[in-house]
Amino acid sequence: MSNALYFMSQVLLPQSLHLDLPLTALAPMQDVTNLWFMKVINQYGSPDYFFTEYFRVNETSRLNPSILASITENDTSRPVFAQMMGESIPHLVKTAQELCGYNIAGVDLNMGCPAPRIYRKKAGGGLLLSPEKVDRILGELRQAVNDRPFTVKMRLGFENTDTFYQILDLINRHKIDLLSLHGRTVLDRYHGRVNYDLIAEAVRRVNCPVLANGNIYSAAQALSVLAQTGAAGVMVGRWAIGNPWIFEQIRQALRLEAIAPVPLIEVRKYIDRLWQTPAAPNIPERARVGYLKMFLNYIALSVDSEGVFLRLMRQTQTQAELFNLCDRFLVVDTTQTFALAPYSGV
Template sequence: MLAGKDPLTALAPMQAVSSLEFWQVMQEYGGPDLYFTEYFRVHSTSRLNKFILRSIDQNPTGKPVIAQMIGNDIPALIRTAKELEQHPVAGIDLNLGCPAPIVYKKCAGGGLLRDPLRTHRILGVLRDAIEIPFSVKTRLGFENTDNYEDLLDIFSQHNLDLLTVHGRTVKQMYRSTVDYKAIQKAAKTVSFPLLANGNVYSAEHAAEVLNTTQSAGWMIGRGAIRNPWIFCQIRSMLKGEAVKLPTGRDVLGYIENLFETLIIDPYEEKSHVMRLKKYMNFIALGIEADGIFLNAIRRTSSKKEFLSVCRDHLDHTRLMPLEPYSIPVKHCDILAGAHR
């Protein structure tokens, strides 16, 4: 799964974000070494989501793709994994970290961390059934970290091909400091590669995270929405080269690219502008510190208004900051929270 890459960069599986079109945009700015799909919901009557499957079968990046599943029904998980193996995936990942209440209340995603024995059974069966690399994305625990060591022991027993650890508990969602020392504990405990996940926002910060966690690389999500150059910046840093910083016009070009590339047929202008605001919640954190740009974007409802606000703030050649400003994102957004 690591394909000789050391350290590895991966784009996180972000639901309703990590589409084929978003991957296409990410790749235009350098892209990661590895892409993870949005999760396939798995239950007794589930079928492979055609929209997500499209990102696998029509993968525009030229990079390996890991298909992620979420669920707790063992026969259904086995069936789905075997179906996914018939498609061009480099591996299959099980989501044990999703913090969305609608997910964890069904004992799926991060909800499974409350039941280590059930998690143990699921991993054992999937490890035996899956014939390609098998990985897990997890958190430090559900309510707290009391059973974190037990979970690491369970992961170790199943000889995963890759483990990604987000350095918060499920209940913390994205609204607290990331515990990189806890990720380091996992890296020292398991015998397989581990990716550090959570609030990686620049190449310099990525180097600090790598040094602290002793991980095999990084999985980056919200930081890549805000800064699609981050993967190229990390590669430059690893080579000892100067890290190129985007200008305002570079960011403007990125936003215009997103606007055009993410259009879904049939096109409805107001709905599309509303969809783009999900991305702008995070891009805006790197534009100015007072929230003026973000508040102006939130009031737009047409393409003309949307792009006009962007051009008013970004049509310049000044370098943009790498560190996000501390502007609160809408609380209702599942990806909202601390970015530093």
């Protein structure tokens, strides 16, 4: 069945870019998936869906203007889901209703954030400790978000998977329209094996499409995960930072086409785009270099198999040092190409 034909509780999911292919989505990442980064990714082959950074919801919160801009000023032509994170039911409902006043693809509830400062407040991944609370939140939000998709992003559990099936049944009870499932627990954070078998269990158990999430680092890995889980699509996070071509590469692989090689000179141009953040003129050089390094930590893993670029990159302190190093590794030899997957062991 085509992804576009999945019928939800009251509404359909936004149409995918390619109706004959599984869905792709850029995972929401705080301080990364802002309007600027969505526009950058869009230059290289957009995913079907974008998700915003989370709107933090509490008694005093207001819609964050910079996150809201990723909805109101978004010219990528791709649907944008607005993600919320919180545990106060009245304030989650109020925020969801406010968000529905904007041109959003749907409202997404974060039930998987592994940051201790979040889960200790019983929000994000902390909600997985309280299925009864989840039941109440999903019920109230389902009523509040009744004319467009209401989606959930979650993990397998908090410390273990004891509540996993119970919460999947709540996903069904409240007619959630799309489930993005990271195949680790909250306390696993981003380490250890991703349990794709449990994602496959979720696919069989819930009545909505499931996006498989967790360590999808290449097109080949995406195809493997889709085959193993039967998911409706994949959600890619950190590895889209390192390889913005990944969504187009996934589509090429799904069509059994040869994946077009990416010359390292194009990687150098990508780094230039990352450097030119809209707020750049107001950011001190040292902080700006540090922010770029956050991206380069992922990019570098596909540059050279020995990890020399990664090691030297981390030692640079100024823009001149960093860009000279980038030129040395990415511009000098125009025949070299970006690896299709991160080099193992780097």
